[in-house]
Amino acid sequence: MSYVQTTLDRLQASSPGQNEFYQAAREVLESIRPLIEKDPLYSDQNIIERLVEPERQLLFRVTWQDDQNRIQVNKGFRIQFNSALGPYKGGLRFHPSVNAGIIKFLGFEQIFKNALTGLPLGGGKGGSDFNPKGRSDAEIMRFCQAYMSELYRHLGSTTDVPAGDIGVGAREIGYLFGQYKRLTASYEGVLTGKNINWGGSLVRKEATGYGAVYFAENLLNSRNESLDGKTCLVSGSGNVALYTIEKLYQLGALPVTCSDSRGCIYHDRGIDLALLKEIKEVRRGSLEEYIQQHPDARYLAVKDYPQRGHAVWHFPAQAAFPSATQNELTALDAKALIQNGVICVCEGANMPSTAAAIDLFLEAGLAYGPGKAANAGGVATSQLEMAQNASMTQWSFDEVDQRLQKIMRDIFTLSHQTAAEFGQEKNLVLGTNIAGFRRVANAMIQQGAV
Ligand code: GLU
Numbered sequence: 001m002s003y004v005q006t007t008l009d010r011l012q013a014s015s016p017g018q019n020e021f022y023q024a025a026r027e028v029l030e031s032i033r034p035l036i037e038k039d040p041l042y043s044d045q046n047i048i049e050r051l052v053e054p055e056r057q058l059l060f061r062v063t064w065q066d067d068q069n070r071i072q073v074n075k076g077f078r079i080q081f082n083s084a085l086g087p088y089k090g091g092l093r094f095h096p097s098v099n100a101g102i103i104k105f106l107g108f109e110q111i112f113k114n115a116l117t118g119l120p121l122g123g124g125k126g127g128s129d130f131n132p133k134g135r136s137d138a139e140i141m142r143f144c145q146a147y148m149s150e151l152y153r154h155l156g157s158t159t160d161v162p163a164g165d166i167g168v169g170a171r172e173i174g175y176l177f178g179q180y181k182r183l184t185a186s187y188e189g190v191l192t193g194k195n196i197n198w199g200g201s202l203v204r205k206e207a208t209g210y211g212a213v214y215f216a217e218n219l220l221n222s223r224n225e226s227l228d229g230k231t232c233l234v235s236g237s238g239n240v241a242l243y244t245i246e247k248l249y250q251l252g253a254l255p256v257t258c259s260d261s262r263g264c265i266y267h268d269r270g271i272d273l274a275l276l277k278e279i280k281e282v283r284r285g286s287l288e289e290y291i292q293q294h295p296d297a298r299y300l301a302v303k304d305y306p307q308r309g310h311a312v313w314h315f316p317a318q319a320a321f322p323s324a325t326q327n328e329l330t331a332l333d334a335k336a337l338i339q340n341g342v343i344c345v346c347e348g349a350n351m352p353s354t355a356a357a358i359d360l361f362l363e364a365g366l367a368y369g370p371g372k373a374a375n376a377g378g379v380a381t382s383q384l385e386m387a388q389n390a391s392m393t394q395w396s397f398d399e400v401d402q403r404l405q406k407i408m409r410d411i412f413t414l415s416h417q418t419a420a421e422f423g424q425e426k427n428l429v430l431g432t433n434i435a436g437f438r439r440v441a442n443a444m445i446q447q448g449a450v
Pocket of ligand 1: 163165350375376380
C-alpha cells in the first residue's frame with residue numbers, strides 16, 4: 001500500500017469524521033509523490049507523519065449572553081498546526097459549519113499557503129460554530145470578547161497571530177483586539193486585518209481578492225493570454241469576492257456573477273460593485289436586494305440551483321473565481337465551465353473545488369490556480385501588517401500593493417517552475433504542493449525532532 005493510503009487510513013482511525021481534512025491531506029500527499037520517490041530524506045525523517053499531526057489543538061467553551069440575557073454556548077477552536085517557518089498564522093472563521101475537521105483542513109492548507117509566500121509564517125487557523133447572521137452588534141461584541149477571553153493566553157505577536165476569515169471582518173477584529181488589549185495590558189500586533197487608524201495595513205482588506213486576480217493575470221500571461229476583455233464568473237459576496245470583482249474591473253475584465261448563502265446574481269452588463277458593497281458591507285443584507293435596483297439582472301435562489309451544483313458556474317464566461325467556501329464547485333460545475341468556454345479557474349476561497357472537479361480542470365489543460373497559491377495574497381499582506389507593526393511604521397497603499405503584486409508573481413513563478421522541474425509544467429497543483437511542502441519539510445528537518 002502506498003504511503004498516501006497508509007497515512008490516510010491512520011488519520012481516519014485516529015481522527016474520525018474529518019472528511020475535509022482527509023481531502024486536503026490526500027491532495028498534498030498525492031502531489032508530493034514525485035519528490036518523496038526522488039529524495040529518501042523525507043521518508044527517512046518521517047516528515048509526512050510529523051506534518052499531518054498538528055503541534056497543538058485548542059478546543060474551548062465560549063459562553064456569552066444574548067440580547068435577551070439568555071446564556072449561549074458555542075465551541076471555540078484554534079489549531080496551531082506548524083511553526084517551522086514562523087509564528088502560527090491564519091484566520092478565524094465564525095460560521096455554523098465550523099467543526100474540528102473544518103478547522104484542521106483550513107490549518108493544514110494554511111501551512112503550505114504561508115510557505116509559498118516565502119515569508120516567515122507558520123500555519124494555524126481558528127474559529128467557532130457561532131452564527132453571526134441576525135445577531136446585533138452588541139451580541140457580536142460580547143461573543144468576540146468571550147472568545148478572546150480564552151484565546152488570549154495562547155496568542156502573541158511572535159507566537160500566534162490570527163486574522164479574519166468567513167464571518168470575521170474588521171468589526172470582529174476590532175472587538176477581539178480590544179479584549180486582548182484589556183486582558184494583557186499590551187498594545188501589540190497580535191491580530192491582523194486591524195482598522196487602518198490603529199495598526200492596520202492599507203490593502204489588507206483588498207488583498208485576497210486583488211491577489212487572486214494578480215495570480216490569474218500571471219497565469220494567463222504565461223499562456224499568452226490576459227484578463228482584459230474576459231467575462232468572469234465570481235462566487236461569494238464577502239471580502240474576497242468584492243475585491244476580486246473590483247480588481248477584475250481595473251484589469252479590463254467583466255465580472256457578471258456573485259452569490260451568497262441564499263442565491264446568486266447574474267448581471268450580463270457587469271455586477272454593480274458600488275451597490276454590492278452597499279448591500280454587503282454597509283447593510284449586511286441579502287443579494288435579493290440587488291434586483292430591486294437592477295430589474296435587468298437575474299436572481300436565482302439556492303432551491304433553483306442544479307442538483308449537486310452551483311448556478312454561478314453555469315453561465316457563459318472565460319474565467320472563474322470561486323471566492324465563497326470549500327467544495328462549492330463540483331464535477332458537474334467543472335464540466336459546465338469547460339463546456340461553456342472557461343479557460344482559467346483561480347481560487348480565492350480555500351479548497352472551493354472538489355477533487356473530481358480539479359481532475360477535470362487538469363485533464364482539460366485549463367489555467368488552474370489552486371487556492372493555496374492564488375489566495376495567498378491575504379495572508380501575505382497580513383505579514384506586511386506585522387512587519388509595519390513591529391517597526392511602528394505605516395506604508396502607503398501603493399507600497400503595499402507593489403509588494404503584494406511581487407509576492408503573487410513570485411508565488412506563480414515558484415509554482416510554475418516547480419511543476420516544470422517535475423515534468424508537468426501545466427500542473428500547478430503539483431507545483432504549489434511540492435514547493436510549499438519542500439520549504440516546510442526542509443525547515444522541520446533542519447530544526448530537528450521537536
Ligand atoms: N483567512 C485568510 C486565509 O485563508 C487570511 C489569514 C491571515 O491573514 O492570517 O488565508
